[in-house]
Amino acid sequence: xxxxxxxxxxxxxxxxxxxxxxxxxxxxxxxxxxxxxxxxxxxxxxxxxxxxxxxxxxxxxxxxxxxxxxxxxxxxxxxxxxxxxxxxxxxxxxxxxxxxxxxxxxxxx
Numbered sequence: 449x450x451x452x453x454x455x456x457x458x459x460x461x462x463x464x465x466x467x468x469x470x471x472x473x474x475x476x477x478x479x480x481x482x483x484x485x486x487x488x489x490x491x492x493x494x495x496x497x498x499x500x501x502x503x504x505x506x507x508x509x510x511x512x513x514x515x516x517x518x519x520x521x522x523x524x525x526x527x528x529x530x531x532x533x534x535x536x537x538x539x540x541x542x543x544x545x546x547x548x549x550x551x552x553x554x555x556x557x
Contacts, residue, residue, distance in 0.1 A: 451478075453475060453478070455467070455470045455474050456470070463531060463533070464519065464528065464529045465529040467519070467533060468519070468529070482499075515549070517546040519544045519547075520546070521538055521542065521544050
């Protein structure tokens, strides 16, 4: 499932950790909007019920997401949460994506 989120963050002094928090917050806001749309009284009841069930099933464990995936900007992986976004050259309207974290097979988690 591919969803584009439009994230608003300050241009300077923003870290990868701040960006992750903004992603979580934006996703939650979008979920709340979906719930409100699903409860619209003018929709037929069966559509409202189906939409509400779909929204209710969607639970995100952000701890799991950040442990399993990392953000990437082009081919650059944003591995350090304390690094400033300016360091990576990330600016307005840039597109980031989730990529699977590479695990070291010799370490135990």
